[in-house]
Amino acid sequence: MGTTDSAAGSAGWIHVREVGPRDGFQNEPERISTDDKLLLVGALMRSGVRRIELTSFVRPDVIPQLADGAELLDRLEPVPGVSRSVLIPNERGLDRALEQRDRFDEVSVFLSASETHNRKNVNRSVEESLDGLRRVLARAGEAGLRRVAVIATSFGCPYEGAVPVERVAEIARELRDAGAEEIGFGDTTGMANPRQVGRFFPALADALGPDVELTAHFHNTRGQGLANVLAALDAGCRSFESSFGELGGCPVPAGATGNIATEDLVSMLHEMGHGTGIDLPAVIAASREAQRVIGRPLGSHTLVAGPIDWNARA
């Protein structure tokens, strides 16, 4: 009737990438000290998570919260088996990241499937973004880095409405051909629904073939984050991104929550018999610590409720 914290569950292994240190911290209005970040990231890396996005090499004046990326990488103790990822917006960001080449393992690059969202986000057309990402991916490959490409607004755009799955597949094929070993599909403003998701992943798997890993990045904007995870699981997706404490948000719609919480995702996966390698109480402890550092209650449900205790005795 459910397992707890299985290291390798009977229902199969699921990849979880913790994105809180980048995607979560980036959205915090108050500066988090590098010392506090090192404390939290260290706790997460020792929780059994195998993939973690640490920071972003954007311009420091654009996102001051992540201006300490180089120092963070420099001071962070590696943990064997944990793949460290950094977000790279452009070639200049890659130049800066490569100065720390031996301090991370993966790059993430990104663009939006919708023209309007891409222009509002990075002030380029999708084609212009693809041109830039091709150069970044090529150079990251030469540097021996694993390459992840994330397509935002894959399930809908707040400015354009529906985004055709054919368009997402077209962009994903370009990224695959440019060297991406993994492609993430972002539900940036929480517009995905389980029926749509159940059709999306088989279509993308068909379009991309077996050599690319497909990752789902859902938001909990309207409370449907884990329902979309379930639909993606049922549709064959085996890789997800989430943020400890439910850190992170999205400016559209205003005030809405963003990423699904890692502890909520892991609780559900473990209860269903999937393995993730993650120690759920350790992630909850890291989120509790983040709550202390940030100074406000976070949105994660399992942070409040705790893990299920199937061995409870009155």
Next chain:
Amino acid sequence: MGTTDSAAGSAGWIHVREVGPRDGFQNEPERISTDDKLLLVGALMRSGVRRIELTSFVRPDVIPQLADGAELLDRLEPVPGVSRSVLIPNERGLDRALEQRDRFDEVSVFLSASETHNRKNVNRSVEESLDGLRRVLARAGEAGLRRVAVIATSFGCPYEGAVPVERVAEIARELRDAGAEEIGFGDTTGMANPRQVGRFFPALADALGPDVELTAHFHNTRGQGLANVLAALDAGCRSFESSFGELGGCPVPAGATGNIATEDLVSMLHEMGHGTGIDLPAVIAASREAQRVIGRPLGSHTLVAGPIDWNARA
């Protein structure tokens, strides 16, 4: 790519019972005035919801918040097509409710599948509860009322751990034989997971036969409420209970959220193409009003994010 507020969606009709006025209000520490309740309940009844649980005929000293049940029924304007339900704990409660016989349409009775939870909740064994409920159900049937029986801790008990599905089926058969036309299964402390739910509903449908309606009552304790809804839908369940604004909670685990939010449920169902008859913006407006009355932010996600706008144009 998703519909909005379809009155009768292409993917089929789903029954939604709004339980906020009973299950939600009951958990509020501050007394809500009868005038405010009438305002909120009236708004909900005009939102297109077809089933609503209005109050409970428990002893006023046990739940003072619902001590105005008779007055509420007396003053509430009926809305054609809306089935009004009241919670009945025992025969004395039924006696009081029947004084207002023409002011409601359904009774809900309840017990727990777990002995320990039932004893902590109503200070009786499960067998003693069943004896009492048989008499209540018989008399409610004689009064021409539709009869709903709810089995709490159907998916797990915080005091006993796993609850065998065979035990839940056994209790459900007793309730069916005692006259219940609908049986609700409560995930009282949010222990259900989608894999378990996917096995549960076919097993119960087998055990109970086609003449009983099965209803799922999930909590969002660990963020999995809508994922469990999806699993129940996939397993053939067509009836759900939820609470506007995500009102309501559960004392175990301490501080945890309870019911899934009606607007989150309805948003997901409509996006998937299901019909509910409910006008989503009207429910959101009722929740916003509840937030004002209660004076604190409520947990519903769609209340913050708003409905999805597929026709957005930048």
